[in-house]
Amino acid sequence: MGANPVNPQMKMLPPVGGGQASSVPATGSATGSATGSATGVIGSTAPARQLSELPRDELEHLAEEYGLDPTRYKHRQHLVAALHERRQLIASMDREAMLDVIRWGRRPVTVNATKEQIAQEIARIKTMRFDGLSQRGLIVLARLRGVQISDNEPVPSCIKRLKKQEGIFQRINRKRRAMIGQIVSNIIGESESQSDYQFLPPPGGVAGPAAPAHPTSSATIKHEIEESGLFGGIAGRIKKSADSYVNQKLDEIEARIDRKLDEIDRRLAEWRDKEIANRIRILKITLWASVIVAAFSLIYAYVKVYFWPH
Amino acid sequence: MPDVDFFNFWRWTLAIIGGVYATVITLQSLWGWYAYLAGSDRFIGLARRYIIVHGLRLRFTSFWGDVIICVLLTVAFFMLWQAHGILFEIESIIRNGR
Numbered sequence: 001m002g003a004n005p006v007n008p009q010m011k012m013l014p015p016v017g018g019g020q021a022s023s024v025p026a027t028g029s030a031t032g033s034a035t036g037s038a039t040g041v042i043g044s045t046a047p048a049r050q051l052s053e054l055p056r057d058e059l060e061h062l063a064e065e066y067g068l069d070p071t072r073y074k075h076r077q078h079l080v081a082a083l084h085e086r087r088q089l090i091a092s093m094d095r096e097a098m099l100d101v102i103r104w105g106r107r108p109v110t111v112n113a114t115k116e117q118i119a120q121e122i123a124r125i126k127t128m129r130f131d132g133l134s135q136r137g138l139i140v141l142a143r144l145r146g147v148q149i150s151d152n153e154p155v156p157s158c159i160k161r162l163k164k165q166e167g168i169f170q171r172i173n174r175k176r177r178a179m180i181g182q183i184v185s186n187i188i189g190e191s192e193s194q195s196d197y198q199f200l201p202p203p204g205g206v207a208g209p210a211a212p213a214h215p216t217s218s219a220t221i222k223h224e225i226e227e228s229g230l231f232g233g234i235a236g237r238i239k240k241s242a243d244s245y246v247n248q249k250l251d252e253i254e255a256r257i258d259r260k261l262d263e264i265d266r267r268l269a270e271w272r273d274k275e276i277a278n279r280i281r282i283l284k285i286t287l288w289a290s291v292i293v294a295a296f297s298l299i300y301a302y303v304k305v306y307f308w309p310h
Numbered sequence: 311m312p313d314v315d316f317f318n319f320w321r322w323t324l325a326i327i328g329g330v331y332a333t334v335i336t337l338q339s340l341w342g343w344y345a346y347l348a349g350s351d352r353f354i355g356l357a358r359r360y361i362i363v364h365g366l367r368l369r370f371t372s373f374w375g376d377v378i379i380c381v382l383l384t385v386a387f388f389m390l391w392q393a394h395g396i397l398f399e400i401e402s403i404i405r406n407g408r
Contacts, residue, residue: 287387297317301317
């Protein structure tokens with residue numbers, strides 16, 4: 001990644017004086033310092049417009065997508081700086097480590113997704129259950145959640161810092177939601193079932209652009225409620241069921257189309273064989289007629305030459 | 311008074327008219343297909359490849375009987391043609407000899 005050329009379209013903030021540069025608040029600077037020696041890192045994607053030209057609401061939306069809290073940045077320029085810093089942080093991350101987090105969080109991404117797309121999906125993972133996540137994945141997750149962490153931080157320490165970063169009220173809320181989720185799960189009687197993670201098919205690939213982009217998440221209702229609350233969790237589950245139904249129907253339609261195409265192909269092959277057979281038969285009849293007439297003509301010529309010569 | 315062999319006349323007339331007609335129709339059809347399949351459109355490319363695949367899938371064994379008969383008939387036709395030539399040469403020799 002460091003070998004990438006400097007992107008000329010990515011413009012840093014204009015100089016605003018010494019004081020302001022250092023007054024950029026917490027999250028961004030924390031993540032930026034965490035990258036440490038990985039300086040000189042370049043943004044991975046060319047923005048369509050300069051960040052500084054974007055209106056405030058778009059900047060806030062972008063910040064949320066990158067896992068930043070826009071309410072923490074009072075001034076627009078601070079937000080822009082934080083976004084720059086976040087993008088540089090993302091560009092400095094190991095892609096495989098990011099994919100570890102994606103697999104663990106079972107987020108829907110394509111196998112050739114850019115680092116920024118992967119980071120945006122990681123930013124949507126809110127769970128605090130870190131079972132099964134590798135150490136490098138934990139480091140990526142922690143950095144994207146704004147935790148200062150070194151490259152060789154051990155797993156227990158990573159988890160401890162992440163939990164510490166969560167905050168007491170958030171933790172209480174999460175526990176409360178977990179309890180509700182447990183109750184709902186007991187009522188529904190759902191059991192956990194984990195299938196292997198699969199990347200989404202690339203757009204325009206074998207499956208085509210119309211391929212259903214369903215998330216591969218198989219989290220239980222309990223975990224969903226714990227993450228999104230009672231209504232959010234149930235709504236998510238309903239949405240997932242609807243998605244699954246639509247995908248099933250799409251698969252059926254696809255299979256029907258395939259069967260039709262096979263039948264069309266078979267009929268075309270039959271038509272081709274019949275057509276060629278007809279042409280050959282016509283040729284054969286013509287040749288028979290020619291040979292018979294030629295033979296008859298030969299007899300006529302023979303008789304004319306030998307029996308009635310002029 | 312010209313010596314006209316009506317059989318020969320009929321044969322040559324039929325051969326010329328039929329030959330020219332068949333050649334024109336065949337060339338016209340081939341040109342139409344060529345113009346259609348030479349397009350750079352994505353779907354034309356697809357159709358082109360599909361036709362090639364169909365051509366490759368074609369099996370000679372389905373038509374080999376008729377094809378062999380056609381080949382033999384063609385050989386017989388050319389032999390009869392040659393026999394005609396020999397007869398006409400004999401006729402010419404006899405006529406000149408007299």
